[in-house]
Amino acid sequence: xxxxxxxxxxxxxxxxxxxxxxxxxxxxxxxxxxxxxxxxxxxxxxxxxxxxxxxxxxxxxxxxxxxxxxxxxxxxxxxxxxxxxxxxxxxxxxxxxxxxxxxxxxxxxxxxxxxxxxxxxxxxxxxxxxxxxxxxxxxxxxxxxxxxxxxxxxxxxxxxxxxxxxxxxxxxxxxxxxxxxxxxxxxxxxxxxxxxxxxxxxxxxxxxxxxxxxxxxxxxxxxxxxxxxxxxxxxxxxxxxxxxxxxxxxxxxxxxxxxxx
Numbered sequence: 001x002x003x004x005x006x007x008x009x010x011x012x013x014x015x016x017x018x019x020x021x022x023x024x025x026x027x028x029x030x031x032x033x034x035x036x037x038x039x040x041x042x043x044x045x046x047x048x049x050x051x052x053x054x055x056x057x058x059x060x061x062x063x064x065x066x067x068x069x070x071x072x073x074x075x076x077x078x079x080x081x082x083x084x085x086x087x088x089x090x091x092x093x094x095x096x097x098x099x100x101x102x103x104x105x106x107x108x109x110x111x112x113x114x115x116x117x118x119x120x121x122x123x124x125x126x127x128x129x130x131x132x133x134x135x136x137x138x139x140x141x142x143x144x145x146x147x148x149x150x151x152x153x154x155x156x157x158x159x160x161x162x163x164x165x166x167x168x169x170x171x172x173x174x175x176x177x178x179x180x181x182x183x184x185x186x187x188x189x190x191x192x193x194x195x196x197x198x199x200x201x202x203x204x205x206x207x208x209x210x211x212x213x214x215x216x217x218x219x220x221x222x223x224x225x226x227x228x229x230x231x232x233x234x235x236x237x238x239x240x241x242x243x244x245x246x247x248x249x250x251x252x253x254x255x256x257x258x259x260x261x
Contacts (some may be wrong), residue, residue, distance in 0.1 A: 014199065020026040049076050053121060053192070054136050055199055063102045066112070069120050070101055079218045079247035080154065083238075084147040098193040101125060101180055109207075111175060111199055113183075122183040124196040128205075129213070131173045136160045154244045154254060162234035162256035172210025172260070197228055205261050212259045219250040222257075230257035235242045 048187035052163035058066065075087055075097060086094055086251075104110065136159060140152035164175065178200060183192045205210055214230055216222040235255040238244045 001199055012237050013029075026070065042052045053113045053115050055111060055113055055195065057108060057203075058105055059108060059111055060102075060106040060122070062112070063105055063165045065120060066110075066123055066243075067098050067102060068107070069123060069184075070098075070182060072226075073184055074180060080151045080245040080253035083245035084150055085246040086147050086151070087257070094145065094148055096145045100148075100152075103127070104179060109200075109203060111196055111203070113187075121187045122181075122196055123191040124181040124200055125179045126200055128207075129175045129177055129180050131165050133234075134165060142245065148162060150243055150245055154241060155215065157236065157241060157244075158254055158256050159248050161236070164211075164213060164233060164256065164258055166259065167233050169245075174207070174209040175211045175213050175258075176204035176207075178212065178214045192224045193224065194228070199237075200260065201259075209261060211261055214252070214255075214257045216257065217251070218247070219252075225255070225257040228259070230259045232257050236239070 031176050071093070075081060075094070076090065077085050079085060081097070086092075086097065102125075104125060107126075109126040110130060111124050111126070112120050136156075138153070140149045140156055143149040143152055165172075168175070178197070181193060181196060201212060211239055212230070214221075216223045216225055222232075233256050235253050237253045238246050239252070
């Protein structure tokens with residue numbers, strides 16, 4: 001559906017522990033030169049504690065926790081949701097949106113970053129698409145929620161018009177789709193989203209996927225895709241789709257990106 005917080009994808013390395021030998025990341029700042037400078041004065045730098053986090057795969061049993069997280073940090077900010085006033089109050093809920101968001105958890109391809117207290121601070125919800133199962137039927141008409149139906153119709157348009165299978169090698173029979181990605185507001189700008197996307201890429205390769213796909217519905221998520229070296233294969237202005245929500249600038253178009261593995 002979309003990726004939030006392009007601000008979270010920066011060329012900054014963050015301290016973390018992922019259970020992988022080469023996945024440990026240290027944060028570099030101008031302070032790296034400080035010890036040498038202070039040594040001249042026979043002073044010792046004061047140690048700064050950086051927050052740490054771990055990375056884990058999600059299952060269908062995580063649905064409640066993930067929906068709770070998205071209600072705080074994604075649903076209220078996504079441009080199309082805002083444009084149709086999908087959630088009228090901070091306490092409003094859209095069951096159709098929640099079911100859509102959690103629909104691929106059982107595939108075991110989604111990930112979360114968890115802080116030292118076990119709290120979720122970032123999520124990336126992924127799904128698997130297979131060439132042999134392509135279905136471009138418009139499923140939006142089955143949705144009884146008029147507002148969310150407009151959003152589904154845009155997503156269906158992207159799926160049909162992007163024609164990603166025609167733009168990928170025939171040897172590519174599986175694609176991992178990044179459906180939703182979001183980070184806790186207090187953790188944005190620390191590289192969590194980059195870590196989640198890189199781990200998704202490793203996971204996709206491990207199951208034999210030939211490419212990744214990311215549909216972006218905001219200017220921020222489009223910038224994120226390009227920083228991660230995704231290739232744009234389709235875009236459409238919301239203004240050119242009569243039924244589409246009309247988000248405010250700078251979120252004027254929806255795009256489809258792919259990255260071959």
